[in-house]
Amino acid sequence: MDIDPVRLESSLWVGKKRYRAALTGWHLNWTELDKKNRDKKTVSVPVSEVIGVEEGRVQVLPQMSVAEDTDREFTVFYVKRSSSGSPYGLLWRLGRTQFCCPSRDLRDQWMTQLRIALKTHSPSRPHRLLVFINPFGGKKQGRQIYHSLVAPLFELAGISSHVVVTERANQARDHILKKDLTGFDGVVCVGGDGIFSELLHGVIGRTQQEAGLSEHDPSITLQSCDLHIGIIPAGSTDCVCFATVGVNDPVTSALHIIIGDSQPLDVCSVHHCSSLVRYSVSLVGYGFYGDVLAESERHRWMGPLRYDYSGAMVYLSNRSYAGVIQYLPADSQLSSPRDNTRCLSGCSVCSKGTERLFPHSPGARSLYSSHFSQFSSDTEGEWVSVEGRFRAVSLTCMSSSCPRSPLGLSPSAHLADGTGDLIIVRDTHPLGFLTFLHRHTSTQDQFDLPFVDVHRVKAVRFSLPTGEEEDRDEERERVNDGGMTEEGKRPSRSGSHKHLVERGEERGQKDFLCGLCCSKAPTVSVWNCDGEILPHTEISCKVHGQLVRLYARGIENGSATPTRKCQDGHRNCKGRCVLNN
Template identity: 30%
Template sequence: MNENSPSSGPTSERVIINDKVYKLKDSIEFLKFEPRNGDPPNTTAESLKIKKCEIFFSRIDHLAPTHFDEKKSRSCVCGCRGRRNFISFLNHKKLKKLAEQKPLDKKSKIIPNILTIFLLRRAEKSKWRISYLACEFKDDVVCKNWKEKLDKDLKVFNRPKNLLIFVNPFGGKGKAKLICNHFVRPLLDLANLQYKVIETRRANHARDSMLTKDYGSTVDGILAVGGDGLFSEVMNGLLIRSQKDAGKNVDNRNENFAAFEHRIAAIPAGSTNAFAYTLHGTDDPLTAMLHVLVGDKRKIDLCSIHCGEKFDRFAFTAVSFGFLGDVLKSSEKLRCLGPPRYLVAGLKTAVKHPIYTGTIEYHSPKILQPTGGTTDLVSSTLPVNICHANCEVCKLAAENSTVQITKAENFKSFNEEKSSKIATEEIQNAEISFVHVIGVVTPALCKLSPSGLSPTCHLGDGIMHLAVIKEISPFRNGIYIASIMANQNDHLTKSFVDVHQVTGFSYTPNLSESKTCEDGLGTWNVDGEILPQPENTIHFRMHKQLIPVFARGIEP
């Protein structure tokens, strides 16, 4: 031991982990960490004042100091196995650096009386990082007893033990495979979890695999490493298979679908990553993986889509028709441009400025319960009505079988004179001309729209926010799109936008009235995927908290 290290700590020293108090007493000889930003050297546990942390794993096999590389440990999860007596926040700045790093020698010297406790700590902008405590005990028996105690306490948490992982090797120009090899696998190996990796070889590979094979009895969690498209494949395959196993008819629009039990996760590695961003407030892959390791669980709403009387798919973020659908369709022809294709496609569509006419029928909940906002249990810095971790609105929705909504003051009906009837009528319909129709299932956040398509939409209240942007000029349409991207939170309050909280809606096109459209039927943008408008009616219906995911919700 270093002569300058503090001696056996006093009995008053303690570490609080997951609300449990652990007294260090005389068993531990020293607890020390690498000083940060002016922290004094040789800081003891008492002066460090370690507050509530979250352990996701602990182990007694710590590598010797000779295998420590401080520069690499700060940019790679493998750095968790660095020098003893060291606490650090691990950052992953560039994936390229990860690819160049060599794995640490597995035959390194083991120090049996060193217990390494791996912790999660909050970083900036909803991101999570790993830190760890390296504790040296007087002998290996005491060290082993501590590890057994910690492991026993961790067993009360519902954490995954066997995972199935789908990876799109071409996602994000190969970024998905890189993330899997340098984030997903090392973390799972670190926590001694069992897993199986399947690389997709074609479109709908993951969906077909879910439909044809029964993974429910062999895994307790499924990960999709890729973009929103891969997650959609996994989610739809799981749900369709579970409905068939439960004897449900997916083609029945009024069917009460069975919820899936196992949690799934989106490890972001695509271009948009809207789903991961919506769940965590960031598209950081390490953060998404750490939510998996600690076994977080949040049930979310989904929207079923039926073309006529035939089931098509489930949607998890948003469905849109008109301008946004046309932009997506046009961008498919410009894939060679990469991400800038959306800007080029948007400009082309704005010049054409298509106008659609059709009949929209929407279903409002029978009960309206004004609450004046939600109770924020996380932080007073979050605006009211914003969905977050420990959201009271979603908790109440899980307890109540009847969907209840709060009619926001800025929500308006298609026809203002009919607005007073909303509280008593369950079904409303109107034939209108419009530029956009947007149904927001969950807030639908992404880097281009940090506040989402509807900032007050919730993850699990069973309510969709239906926005209809009337027939407006190209200039005003540009203002609307810019307000979404500018993160101003006012795009739903504009005079030409009508918004409703609904449990479902349907759309029937009027081809004789539609104009300036290349395709008279139009195209739906469903979670970033193309769905052509059928000749008959298309139906959308919300399903409250249908599927569990590895997430908590956005934290301040």
């Protein structure tokens, strides 16, 4: 349906300069005029990126206040992209321009038309948000970040928010699962990947409850979630924010939330036998990343640095683990983890994913759903099996870029294509593994190593090799342990790992901790699932295309976005090479 665009055009003043300002349905433009009425520079702001309009000369920080109201002035706030951003994504800032009209009538007309345009052209903006702050995330700045940087912007945009400062782990998840959410358009977390994961589990769980679907049945197609999730980064890794926005910056994220941006995200479900263990969006990792997480939990007091310290310790302990990996390859015609592309805002691979996942007719959708099922092997293609000793086995549904690794675990992975990338690092000499790790910090290709394989997949299973009886017993012990809460089968996030670390009954864990100070090497590692230790070694994972939506739009392509060395051998061709998109 075409909506009649709002139009208004007049001569206005900004400071001492005269401008021709025009509001069409989609854009607000103002062009400086010289004395002979010739056009000079034009500023153009899409209506969808206007944050608010106020009468008078208004400022927002440190508090919203009207500096002066002469009856003829109004202030427009909008998204302004900062040139001093990171090379990986654009920083957004609050732009502000104060206009002066020749008359009060004209001022009122501008105010009215701008507000109508905002209502008409930004229907997906949130009006009411439920905000969870983890006061202990990252450098423990969550509360301050929210109140000083984010709340004033929400107020300016007319968003009302209900704020919950969490007092315990899993409070945010339980709140979303159990409380009345009527009237909320979205949920927001202020913290790291851990509190985000709580929101993810709450939103997915609640949606399945309402749809009458069992999350424990690995063969069903889960219902995608309408309630959007926003992330204000204030954690240690903040990988989900970095990989979906391109920067970890609270103001940028707040502005994406205000304008109601929407980024679908693939989610991986992790099952053990017939029970859901957890969901993941970034990393499901065994071996190195599992060991780093287990070790880092003992050094939480170090804050975000705990990962670097533990990374070095685990690297020096030089471990590899036996296992059997099975995976279901995705259609290699559509994309590949080594095609040297980047998933950027408006990504065509993800758009095609949307068409495949949600074709318009309901009949077609259910046909596709059965095609997508991990367990219907008829149309699926074949499972592939790899057995051996591995330094690291990682599955990621997106690039998992973060400040530590700005291109991520899998630089060409897509946020919303319905697939994940399985990275298999076979056992190798220490220098080889260090090269692999180090390449995560540069534009060099970490997959271009003889002991590394990467596959684009729809599902993965991991088991211990047959004949490792000792390990199987251990695995049985873990299953009996469970790590589940009294509410039944819902996994307990930190309950399980607290159990592992504090009581030390988990043998792999005990071996691991012991292994750092004595020579006995452990035979099993643990799984790191978005920063949580899983209570099982044998798991099966399935990617659910576009299961949730974030208030984000993917990474906007700053001119300097670094990319990999291209296949012609150019180093650092930084997007100029034709092979890069």
